Amino acid sequence: xxxPLDLTGVTDQEVVERAGTGSEAAYxxxxxxxxxxxxSLIYRMVRDRELAEDLTQETFVKVLNAIDRYRPEYKFSSxxxxxxxxxxxxxxRRRELDTLSLDGGPDAMTPDRVQATSLQLGDGAESxxxxxxxxxxxxxxxxxxxxxxxxxxxxxxxxxxxxxAYDEIADxxxxxxxxxxxYIHRARAELRxxxxxxxx
Amino acid sequence: MEDxxxxxxxxxxxxxxxxxxxxxxxxxxxxxxxxxRVMSRVWRPLPAxxxxxxxxxxxxxxxxxxxxxxxxLAVGALIPLGVAIGLVATFSTQIGSFLAWLVGVGxxxxxxxxxxxxxxxxxxVNAYIAALFPSGTALMVATIGSVLVLSGCTLGLYRTMxxxxxxxxxx
Numbered sequence: 001x002x003x004p005l006d007l008t009g010v011t012d013q014e015v016v017e018r019a020g021t022g023s024e025a026a027y028x029x030x031x032x033x034x035x036x037x038x039x040s041l042i043y044r045m046v047r048d049r050e051l052a053e054d055l056t057q058e059t060f061v062k063v064l065n066a067i068d069r070y071r072p073e074y075k076f077s078s079x080x081x082x083x084x085x086x087x088x089x090x091x092x093r094r095r096e097l098d099t100l101s102l103d104g105g106p107d108a109m110t111p112d113r114v115q116a117t118s119l120q121l122g123d124g125a126e127s128x129x130x131x132x133x134x135x136x137x138x139x140x141x142x143x144x145x146x147x148x149x150x151x152x153x154x155x156x157x158x159x160x161x162x163x164x165a166y167d168e169i170a171d172x173x174x175x176x177x178x179x180x181x182x183y184i185h186r187a188r189a190e191l192r193x194x195x196x197x198x199x200x
Numbered sequence: 201m202e203d204x205x206x207x208x209x210x211x212x213x214x215x216x217x218x219x220x221x222x223x224x225x226x227x228x229x230x231x232x233x234x235x236x237r238v239m240s241r242v243w244r245p246l247p248a249x250x251x252x253x254x255x256x257x258x259x260x261x262x263x264x265x266x267x268x269x270x271x272x273l274a275v276g277a278l279i280p281l282g283v284a285i286g287l288v289a290t291f292s293t294q295i296g297s298f299l300a301w302l303v304g305v306g307x308x309x310x311x312x313x314x315x316x317x318x319x320x321x322x323x324x325v326n327a328y329i330a331a332l333f334p335s336g337t338a339l340m341v342a343t344i345g346s347v348l349v350l351s352g353c354t355l356g357l358y359r360t361m362x363x364x365x366x367x368x369x370x371x
Contacts, residue, residue: 060238141221160222
């Protein structure tokens, strides 16, 4: 049920304060403000639209259900990006473990045997949805970002797509400011190399 | 915070291609009913009006204005207590004699009556059982038979619900 209350010009802190009093309009405003940046970050991290939507939903549910524990001295955006980034990284770590178990059967000792016993993922025609995903994430720069290490990827997306300040990125990732700068520098260097090699 | 590379030059100077490419990245959006899906799983603390009432009450307590009404309530509760103590003090002799009679006569009499009633109930039940089962042996055989029939029914029901081989084919 929508409450006819315009919160578009109100600061995040004030909206969170109103959400703390149980105002549904304030909750919806927070979802509207952050659904695109949070979804974009997670989607670029996990590169699967359906999964990204699930993780984005989990992020919002976690944040909004803990709104009374929010500390106003921190930026709301830092808090929600931190939870979104942690959800993505946790998923990537889990998937890495799952992927290891798919690389051939446990008794496969030779490369031929590994090949024979591996599960073939993505065989057959891709669905329309998968094609669309491949297209929207298929540009050179998106591919190059997808090839970065997850830590570099988080940094470069938050810096260059979301336009977050270095110190906010450091807060979100729980990293020292210097490390964030180094990660972004290295990520740009890798992107430069990838784009250069793609252009041939 | 300035956006400089480690060597001091800006990304736009050193990496125009990368910078241009990054600037073209679009923001993606989740599906159309995303907001409603999130809201259906969010637990909101308290309705706004109720929250306001709670806050008003806290304000009332914090300001100290609550102590007047609370004091009046406490005095109101003390009045019946004072009346009760006064009555006990006035009729202490009569109350003492009543308690002595209760302990010496009333309670033992009531206990004797209760015991007689219990004994009567027990003897009636015994007579009823003796009329139904003429001998102890017949009662024992009937009990063992009932247990065996009940066990057989339970086993039959289990076999019906878990036919042989069913576990082997399911994961």
